[in-house]
Amino acid sequence: MTIDVIDRPLTRDGGAVNVTAHWPADWIDHLAGIEPGSPLAALRAERPEARRNAQLSAEALFLPAEETVFSRAERAAVALFVAGLHRQAAVFAFYRDLLVSQPGGLELEATVIAEGRRGLTEGPYGAYPDGPLRVENRSGPLYRVDPAQADVLGPRLTAALTHAHLLVFHPRDASALHLQALLDAGWDTTGIVTLSQLVAFLTFQIRVVSGLTALKYSLPGV
C-alpha cells in the first residue's frame, strides 16, 4: 500500500493522485475510437462481461493494485515494444504515454521504440515437431536485443523483450529453454506468468482494436 502511494504522482498539497483516473474507462473503446451511444458501443454492450473483464485484465496487468517485482515501468515498456511490433498507431501512442508516466519510464522510451523497430517482421512463423507438419515450417528472424542497449534496459527487460518477440511472432517455437533464459535473467515463476499473460493479452487487445476499427469503417452507420 505504501509503495503504491509513493509510485503515484503527487498533487501540489502532497496527496497522491489516483493513477487510474488518468486513463480512459474502457481502453478498447478508446483505442478503437468507439464513442458512447454509437451503434458500435451498443453492439459491444451485448457482451458486457467480455467488455468489462477485458478492461479488468488490462488494469490488473498495467495498473496492479499492489506493486510487484515486475514494476509498472517494466510492464509498460514491454507493452510499448509489443504495440510497436503490431504497427498499430493508436495502441502504440497509448502505451508510450503509459510508459513515460511511470517512474523511470522516460529513460526507457527511446530504446524500447528503437528495439520495436529493429524487431519488425511478419508472423506467425515457426517450426513444428518432426512429422508431416514440417512442410508447413516457416522461417523468420531470431530477434535479440541490440547489445549496445542492454545497459539501458538491464538484464530483466532485455530478456523480457526477447521473449515478447518470440510470443508475438513465432509462439510455436517456444520451449522450456526460453523460460530458463527468463529465470536466469532474474525473473521468478510468478513474474513469468504475469509477463506471459501481459504479452498474450496485448495480442488479444490489439486484435480486438484492429477488428473493431475495421468494422467501424466498413459498415456505414456502425
Add this chain to the structure above:
Amino acid sequence: MTEQVIRYPAQSEPAVFTQDELGWLPWLEPLPESALTDRHRDGLVDPARAKSPYFMLLVRDPEVLGARTRTDKDIFYNTRNGLPRADREVAAAATSRVNGCIFCASVHARFATVHSKRREEVQTLLDEGISGVADPRWAAIARASEALTETPSGFGTRDIQALAGAGLSDLEIIDVINGAAFFNWANRLMLSLGQPEEPVAA
C-alpha cells in the same frame, strides 16, 4: 538460487493436429492446491480448475486469471443474439491452426464437432488448414480468423464483407473478432508455458 524449469526429456509430443484428448505438461511449477487462498479461488472462477496444471500455474497471478477467465466465458458462451457456439469454436480452432497450437486446436476442434455434429469438416480444417474449409460460412469465419491472427493484422473490409456475405450480423462479426482475438491470447500461453502430451494408450 535461480529456479529451474521442468523438463520432460522422455515425453513425445503430438506431431499432427487431432481431435483426440491431449494432456498438457507445465514447464513451471503450478501452485500447489494446499497453497490456494480465497484470492486464488476467486481467480480460478470454476473450482474444478484446481485440478488443471495449466490453470494452477496461471493462478499465480489470480487477478489476471480471474479477469481473463470471465472474458473467455462471455466471448464463448454468451450467444444472445449472436454467433452459435459451433461457429465460435471454428474461430478458436482456426486461430489455433494458424498459430500452430496443437493442444488448443484439439480442444476447440472437438468442441466444434460436439456443437455442429460435422466431425469430418472440422477434421479437414485440422488436416488441410484454412484453405481446406469448403462450407462458405465456416470458410469466411476461418479466413477472417487467419487474417486477424497475422502480425501485423491482415484483417479488413474484405473480411468483414465476406462475413456479412456469409450471413453474419454485425454482432456475429464482433463474436468472430472476439473469438479469434481471444485465441491469440490463449494459444500464446499454452504454447509457451508447457507442452502437449500424447493421450495415454487405451
